[in-house]
Amino acid sequence: xxxxxxxxWRTSRARALNQVEQAHAAVGGTGRGRRYATQQINHAxxxxxxxxxxxxxxxxxxxxxNHLVDCLQPAGFRVxxxxxxxxxxxxxxxxxxxxxxxxxxxxxxxxFWARVKSLDARNESRMRRLIDLNEWWNAIAHExxxxxxxxxxxxxxxxxxxxxxxxxxxxxxxxxxxxRDSIQSVTGTSPW
Amino acid sequence: MSTAHRRRARYxxxxxxxxxxxxxxxxxxxxxxxxxxxxxxxxxxxVRLGRLWSEPLEFEVSEDQLQSVDLDSAQVVEYLKQGGLxxxxxxxxxxxxxxxxxxxxxxxxxxxxxxxQAERSVRGGAEIPLAALFGNAVFRPKEGEVVDxxxxxxxxxxxxxxxxxxxxxxxx
Numbered sequence: 001x002x003x004x005x006x007x008x009w010r011t012s013r014a015r016a017l018n019q020v021e022q023a024h025a026a027v028g029g030t031g032r033g034r035r036y037a038t039q040q041i042n043h044a045x046x047x048x049x050x051x052x053x054x055x056x057x058x059x060x061x062x063x064x065x066n067h068l069v070d071c072l073q074p075a076g077f078r079v080x081x082x083x084x085x086x087x088x089x090x091x092x093x094x095x096x097x098x099x100x101x102x103x104x105x106x107x108x109x110x111x112f113w114a115r116v117k118s119l120d121a122r123n124e125s126r127m128r129r130l131i132d133l134n135e136w137w138n139a140i141a142h143e144x145x146x147x148x149x150x151x152x153x154x155x156x157x158x159x160x161x162x163x164x165x166x167x168x169x170x171x172x173x174x175x176x177x178x179x180r181d182s183i184q185s186v187t188g189t190s191p192w
Numbered sequence: 193m194s195t196a197h198r199r200r201a202r203y204x205x206x207x208x209x210x211x212x213x214x215x216x217x218x219x220x221x222x223x224x225x226x227x228x229x230x231x232x233x234x235x236x237x238x239v240r241l242g243r244l245w246s247e248p249l250e251f252e253v254s255e256d257q258l259q260s261v262d263l264d265s266a267q268v269v270e271y272l273k274q275g276g277l278x279x280x281x282x283x284x285x286x287x288x289x290x291x292x293x294x295x296x297x298x299x300x301x302x303x304x305x306x307x308x309q310a311e312r313s314v315r316g317g318a319e320i321p322l323a324a325l326f327g328n329a330v331f332r333p334k335e336g337e338v339v340d341x342x343x344x345x346x347x348x349x350x351x352x353x354x355x356x357x358x359x360x361x362x363x364x
Contacts (some may be wrong), residue, residue: 004229062236062252063229070231080214083241083251092250191231 003192005059006176009169013052017165020045024158042156043140049161050137053168054096057175059092061104064179067191068108088177095134098127105179109186115178116171123174201225205273208261208314211253211328213241214310219261221301221312223250240299261298268296268346271304273359278328280304283338283340284320291319294345318345329363 002010007110024041065085069078085107086092090100105112116123136156139145145154183191203209207222224238235255240248272280280294283306295316298305310317323339324334335357342353 004233005225008227059227059229062226065252066230066234066254068234076212077214079211079251079253080258082253083213086251087249158236 001192003060003063003176003180005056006172008059008105009052009056009172013056017045017049017052021162022047023159037157038158042158042161045158045161046133046136046156046164047140050069050095050133053172054091056172057096057101057104058089058091059174060179062086063107064105064183064191066106069181071187071189085144095137096130097134098130101130105175108179108182110178110182112178115182116174119174119178120170123171126167126171129164130165130171134166154166200362201235201237202255203258203260203311206262206311206313209237209253210241210261211259215310217302219298226252241327242298244300248300261314263296263304265346265348267304268315269348269356271296272330272342272346272356276304276306277330277338277342277356277360278319278325281330283308284322285325287322291322293317294320296346315347316345326363329361330357332362332364335362 020041024038024045027041063081069082069085072078072081089102091104094100099183102113113127116127180191183189196269197270203208203222203225205222206225208219209222210217210219212218218241220239220241223240226236228234229236229252229253229351236252237255237258238250238252240250242248276296283294284292292308293310293316295313295315295354296304297306297309297312304314309314318341321334321337324338326332328336338357339350339353342348342356343350348356
């Protein structure tokens with residue numbers, strides 16, 4: 001059974017992202033040729049994808065913290081420990097970069113990215129795709145499309161955003177599995 | 193905000209809640225409904241807890257650990273009688289646009305205090321009567337206006353509002 005965060009990623013968050021893809025087809029069709037409006041939709045899709053993945057990571061972190069503190073005694077201590085786990089959480093305000101994700105999840109007592117990479121060798125390349133999207137997110141947010149930073153990959157194509165989305169989709173399952181196993185090893189009970 | 197919440201939430205952003213934080217019972221303000229991310233699908237809320245001489249703490253608490261904060265009129269009356277009304281009336285001695293308003297909130301130690309930020313409010317919001325202070329008393333010609341302000345802004349009854357004004361005193 002998946003975590004509530006992963007369920008949400010697969011359902012309501014996926015629906016929101018699917019709607020952007022549908023908008024892309026509605027504006028530009030599926031044929032070849034330049035369609036300027038679709039470039040703006042690709043930018044919006046990229047930003048929305050980054051936002052929803054950050055939301056998933058933040059939700060998963062919250063869910064993990066609550067499961068971990070739930071086994072603490074006395075019960076009155078749980079809120080205090082929970083507060084310490086989320087103090088200064090980077091995913092509350094920053095993008096879901098590998099650094100921010102690792103920093104927040106490592107606080108829960110594991111080497112998060114080491115576990116994610118050991119789960120699937122392809123997660124290393126998927127992790128790099130996190131960095132790519134974040135570079136584009138900054139470019140779109142700050143209107144700074146320096147080809148050096150973006151590796152000369154202007155304009156942004158729908159196929160690229162779809163690749164980023166697939167990478168995040170695969171990572172979401174790995175994150176879920178790593179944290180489930182980690183919490184189970186500490187508490188003795190599967191959290192979900 | 194998480195999109196994962198489906199059932200009706202008991203608390204909403206802006207609500208004040210009470211819970212045990214370490215050795216102390218505290219009051220904090222709900223700033224986000226995080227949805228059913230708690231163990232067993234329990235709803236989680238992000239709260240902001242004021243701390244003395246430090247930045248407020250923001251963290252998440254499950255719904256079953258929270259209680260509503262009920263502010264009864266007796267607490268408000270006590271605060272106003274102990275000098276709170278004078279502090280409020282001093283906020284509008286010379287007018288301005290928009291007219292100043294007053295809200296009550298809880299400070300870092302859970303005590304009632306004044307705020308100009310509506311989002312921190314636990315009660316209040318009425319426009320403060322203009323120039324309604326005479327020294328350290330209510331300006332007599334403004335008595336009715338101040339009573340109406342106390343009733344409208346802080347939910348006091350006629351008797352409670354009149355009692356607060358009597359305690360502070362009228363002048364000249």
